[in-house]
Amino acid sequence: MQKQLALWAWGGIVLLLVCLSRISIDIYLPSLPAMADALHASDAQLQLTLSLFMAGSAASMLACGPLADRYGRRPVLLAGTGIFVLASIVCTVTSDVHVLIAARVLQAFGGCSGTIIGRVMVRDRFDPATQARMLGKISMAMGLSPIVAPLAGSVLDAAFGWRAVFGVLCLLGALSLWLIAAWVPETRPADVVPQGNTLALYRRLLGDAYFLRYALAIACVYCTYFPFIAESSVLLQRGMHLSPHAYALVFALTVSGYVAGSSLFRALGPRLGADYMLGVAVLINVAGAASLLLAGTWAPQHVASLVAPMLLVMVSVGMAIPACQLAVLQPYGAQAGSASGLFFFIQMLITAACGAVIAAITDGSAQPLLWVTAAASAAFSLVWRLTKRQPARAAACLT
Numbered sequence: 001m002q003k004q005l006a007l008w009a010w011g012g013i014v015l016l017l018v019c020l021s022r023i024s025i026d027i028y029l030p031s032l033p034a035m036a037d038a039l040h041a042s043d044a045q046l047q048l049t050l051s052l053f054m055a056g057s058a059a060s061m062l063a064c065g066p067l068a069d070r071y072g073r074r075p076v077l078l079a080g081t082g083i084f085v086l087a088s089i090v091c092t093v094t095s096d097v098h099v100l101i102a103a104r105v106l107q108a109f110g111g112c113s114g115t116i117i118g119r120v121m122v123r124d125r126f127d128p129a130t131q132a133r134m135l136g137k138i139s140m141a142m143g144l145s146p147i148v149a150p151l152a153g154s155v156l157d158a159a160f161g162w163r164a165v166f167g168v169l170c171l172l173g174a175l176s177l178w179l180i181a182a183w184v185p186e187t188r189p190a191d192v193v194p195q196g197n198t199l200a201l202y203r204r205l206l207g208d209a210y211f212l213r214y215a216l217a218i219a220c221v222y223c224t225y226f227p228f229i230a231e232s233s234v235l236l237q238r239g240m241h242l243s244p245h246a247y248a249l250v251f252a253l254t255v256s257g258y259v260a261g262s263s264l265f266r267a268l269g270p271r272l273g274a275d276y277m278l279g280v281a282v283l284i285n286v287a288g289a290a291s292l293l294l295a296g297t298w299a300p301q302h303v304a305s306l307v308a309p310m311l312l313v314m315v316s317v318g319m320a321i322p323a324c325q326l327a328v329l330q331p332y333g334a335q336a337g338s339a340s341g342l343f344f345f346i347q348m349l350i351t352a353a354c355g356a357v358i359a360a361i362t363d364g365s366a367q368p369l370l371w372v373t374a375a376a377s378a379a380f381s382l383v384w385r386l387t388k389r390q391p392a393r394a395a396a397c398l399t
Helices: 007-026 029-038 043-071 073-093 097-125 128-160 163-183 198-206 209-223 226-239 244-272 274-298 303-329 333-361 367-387
Strands: none
Touching: 007 043, 007 073, 007 097, 007 128, 007 163, 029 043, 029 128, 029 226, 029 244, 043 073, 043 097, 043 226, 043 333, 073 097, 073 163, 097 128, 097 163, 097 333, 128 163, 128 244, 128 303, 198 209, 198 333, 209 226, 209 274, 209 303, 209 333, 209 367, 226 244, 226 303, 226 333, 226 367, 244 274, 244 303, 274 303, 274 367, 303 333, 303 367, 333 367
16 A cells, blocks of 8 residues: 655655656767677667657657556556566667667657656646646756766766666666555546547647647757757767767756756746746747857867857756646646647657657768757747747646
């Protein structure tokens, strides 16, 4: 029997569940070149372990939302986290890059159950003001992951080799599984009637301008961040000859902007509202992406030409992501799991497509990173401008 959890305990467990997938992306980035050498694989093949991770995340989010609405939050979390642990074990022991790629897809599929359901449980359990504060903390913690996880990964790689990185992910998954089993209660509201036709619900959501506004906005802003994740390891280590530890430090400095943006949302979001914060995020994002394109073109071999503009981009991402999450979760109480699942599926699907584009055009230079970031930023601005006059359905509920 689960015990009653205090607010701080809820926050800690939800943080771990939501961030597990994020940590799985960041912790192994410094090891990518060494993994390619050890597995006799190309850099492009190792980048597939990242872009296809996003595809696995998208599939998970599309499946887990309706399952959580139908069967409850807790059983889906247990099953997904169990899959994550098993896939992490395979990643730890395999010597075949194709098996590693497949295991990463399964790792994403299982781990992302916590990404979606953790936020839905916050929606189930707490009032909107508390939700805003908790989502801000979650977003800030997810911003800390790219700072802390690569540094930890570089230390593990240097001391024990890249397989130890996946061993730590096994332990984190096992800890999450124990916490869910021992402490996390079911939070699905008792009066929720599961949807009989999930596809029909998805069609209605996709026809809802309010829903699409935030789903497309979060996808586009995330794609201004993802090219740096995908390209920076090879670009900075092979191209600019940084050590894995130095790369982790540069990566941490760059994404510290995400923490700053999340902190701003946490402080100002409950008072100013999601739309106001998103409008500010658009301006900062466009400024950062334009600066990145100019600086990266004029001084492509200087680390600062990438890091300084990306700091601005990261600030905007840290503001925009929790704002979109808060806005989209409010109107769909009875179908929060399904709505959240489709919301994050759109984000991950577009991000996976972004990763596929980067993998196809990568050439060892900074140009793919610069141009894909600029295109995503333009799309973010366009989506926000074109949908700005759509009426917010603050109390609407699809049934």
